[in-house]
Amino acid sequence: MSLHVAPEVGQPDLAAAELAAGQFLRALGISTESESLRDTPRRMAKAYAELFSPRPFDLTTFPNDEGYDELVLARSIPLRSVCEHHLLPFVGVAHVGYLPGSRILGLSKLARVVEHFACRPQVQERLTKQVADWLHAQLQPKGVGVVIAAEHTCMTLRGVQAVGSSTVTSTLLGTLRSDARSRQEFFALTGINP
Ligand SMILES: [Zn+2]
DSSP states (O other): EEEEEESSSSSOOHHHHHHHHHHHHHHOOOOOOOOTTTTTEEEHHHHHHHHHHOOEEEEEEOOOOTOOSSOOOEEEEEEEETTTTTOOOEEEEEEEEEEEEEEEEEEEHHHHHHHHSSSEEOOOHHHHHHHHHHHHHHHHOEEEEEEEEEEEHHTSSSSSSOEEEOOEEEEEEEHHOOOHHHHHHHHHHHHHHO
């Protein structure tokens, strides 16, 4: 079984974004006259468009013929997203696991699911829950666990300037939520001590 997963955002209007980026910079007192800054508004528009454009992918699932019923965990999936409050990046890792039901999926797809929800203006709490809820709905596993640890540049580069601090969020569903032993096993494998 295969499901095509496409971005939920429309095509960006790069020309309008470039114009707005130029106005934004000038409003901040930054001149775009010099040779090195002349193309900055265009580059800004392109960079943000890229951050908000997840690659489409096919979610292929396979029957769990062997009846595998232990935890499947993809650890330290690189994560980059953009905080929707400041439009500054947050960067970290996601650990995504599930307890298979009647179907399993290709391991690389867990990373693509993370990317799908990360490539949009986000808050980390919602991102964590969206990845878990989506896998739960699509795969109908016995349980799902998602842990995200990320550094928010809106916290570390400005504001409180909490350099090096990382924010950890988790969502557990199904058996991973209800069964203490599964929960402990999941957190132990992710290296997180709740
Ligand atoms: Zn922020």
